[in-house]
Amino acid sequence: MPIRRITSAIAPEPPPERWSNCLLVDGIAYISGMVALMGDEAALAALDEYDQAKACFAKIRGLVEAAGGTMDDVVKISMFVTDIGNGGDKIWRARREFFTGNFPASTMVEVRALASPKTLIEIEAVAHIGKGPR
Amino acid sequence: MPIRRITSAIAPEPPPERWSNCLLVDGIAYISGMVALMGDEAALAALDEYDQAKACFAKIRGLVEAAGGTMDDVVKISMFVTDIGNGGDKIWRARREFFTGNFPASTMVEVRALASPKTLIEIEAVAHIGKGPR
Amino acid sequence: MPIRRITSAIAPEPPPERWSNCLLVDGIAYISGMVALMGDEAALAALDEYDQAKACFAKIRGLVEAAGGTMDDVVKISMFVTDIGNGGDKIWRARREFFTGNFPASTMVEVRALASPKTLIEIEAVAHIGKGPR
Numbered sequence: 578m579p580i581r582r583i584t585s586a587i588a589p590e591p592p593p594e595r596w597s598n599c600l601l602v603d604g605i606a607y608i609s610g611m612v613a614l615m616g617d618e619a620a621l622a623a624l625d626e627y628d629q630a631k632a633c634f635a636k637i638r639g640l641v642e643a644a645g646g647t648m649d650d651v652v653k654i655s656m657f658v659t660d661i662g663n664g665g666d667k668i669w670r671a672r673r674e675f676f677t678g679n680f681p682a683s684t685m686v687e688v689r690a691l692a693s694p695k696t697l698i699e700i701e702a703v704a705h706i707g708k709g710p711r
Numbered sequence: 712m713p714i715r716r717i718t719s720a721i722a723p724e725p726p727p728e729r730w731s732n733c734l735l736v737d738g739i740a741y742i743s744g745m746v747a748l749m750g751d752e753a754a755l756a757a758l759d760e761y762d763q764a765k766a767c768f769a770k771i772r773g774l775v776e777a778a779g780g781t782m783d784d785v786v787k788i789s790m791f792v793t794d795i796g797n798g799g800d801k802i803w804r805a806r807r808e809f810f811t812g813n814f815p816a817s818t819m820v821e822v823r824a825l826a827s828p829k830t831l832i833e834i835e836a837v838a839h840i841g842k843g844p845r
Numbered sequence: 846m847p848i849r850r851i852t853s854a855i856a857p858e859p860p861p862e863r864w865s866n867c868l869l870v871d872g873i874a875y876i877s878g879m880v881a882l883m884g885d886e887a888a889l890a891a892l893d894e895y896d897q898a899k900a901c902f903a904k905i906r907g908l909v910e911a912a913g914g915t916m917d918d919v920v921k922i923s924m925f926v927t928d929i930g931n932g933g934d935k936i937w938r939a940r941r942e943f944f945t946g947n948f949p950a951s952t953m954v955e956v957r958a959l960a961s962p963k964t965l966i967e968i969e970a971v972a973h974i975g976k977g978p979r
Contacts, residue, residue: 596951610952684744817864818878
C-alpha cells in the first residue's frame, strides 16, 4: 500500500505545499503537530492550556478515526508547550478526556515559541491503526 | 499482536492516566522521554548532565530489555537539554557507556525547560526489537 | 533484515561513537537531525534560514536516496528553529524546492539553541522507503 493522505473536517488542512496533517503508511499514521487554531490570535488568547490541549486532541482523534482507527491505537505523543510549570497539570486533565487504559508513550518539553504568539501547546502523534487497545 | 505496555523496575511508572514508559507494537518499542529522577529536586540538583544522561539511558536499556531486545536495537534517540553548550560533551560521554557499533540516529536540541527545574536532560527512544546490531 | 547504516557523501558523518546520520530497518529510514554545517561558525553566519534549510533538506535527500528511496517516501519531518517568527516563511520556501504532491507530516517549534550558536535550524526525518509518492 502506498502512502495515503488522511484528512478530517475537524482538522483544517493548511494551504498547499505546507504539510499534511496526517499520512498513513504501512499501518502507521503520522500526525503533524496540531495546534488549537491557526491564524486566529484573538480567539487563541481566550484559550488556556486545557482548552488548547483539548482542541489538539480532538483534531488528533478526528485524524486517527479518519485513518480507520481509534484513540486506542495512539502509541506516542510529543507535547511542546510554552509554559511547562503552568501548563502541565492542565494538559494532564485534557489528556484524561481522550485516552483510557494504558496511556501513550509521551514526551513533554517547554520550547521558546510555537506557531504563533498565543499558541501555548502543539501536539504530534503516532498511531498503529487497528493495533489497540493499549 | 496488539499493543503491549512494557515495564521495568529500573524505570518507575508514573501514576495512572499519565503516560506509559514504553509501548511495544509491530516489533517497535516507543519509549517515553525519560528523566533521571521524577519529583526529587534535591537529589536531581546533585546530578550534572553526565549523571542525568546515564540515568536516562539506564532506564531506556531496562525498558528495551524488558521488551525482549538490547541497546543494539535502538534506532533513534531524541535528546532535549537545557544547556547544550555545557551539556553536549557530557552527554556524549554517557552515551558511549551504553552504545557500541553504529550509534543510533539522534537529535539534540536545547529547550527552555523540562519536567522540573533541576531536570537537565530528557531522552526518548525508538527501538526495533531483535533487529540489531546496528 | 538487520539494521543498516546509510551514508551519503553529501552528509558528512560525525566522528565515531556520536550518532549515525541514517539507519534503515524494516523499510523505515530514521534520519538524524541535520544541520547546515558542523563546526564552521563563520560559514554558518553567512547563511539565513532559507540557506540552512536547503542544506538540511539536501542532506536528507542524499540519505533517503542512499537508502534506495526518494523524497516522495518521507512521511514525517521535525523542524527545530531558533527564530520561528523570522524563519518560518524562509523554511516554507526551501521546503517547496524539495517536496511535491502531499507534503510530509510536520512539526516546527522554536527552541532556545541548537548544535552551535549560528545554527538556525535542525531537521530530522522519517521515510518509508519505496512507499511514495505521497
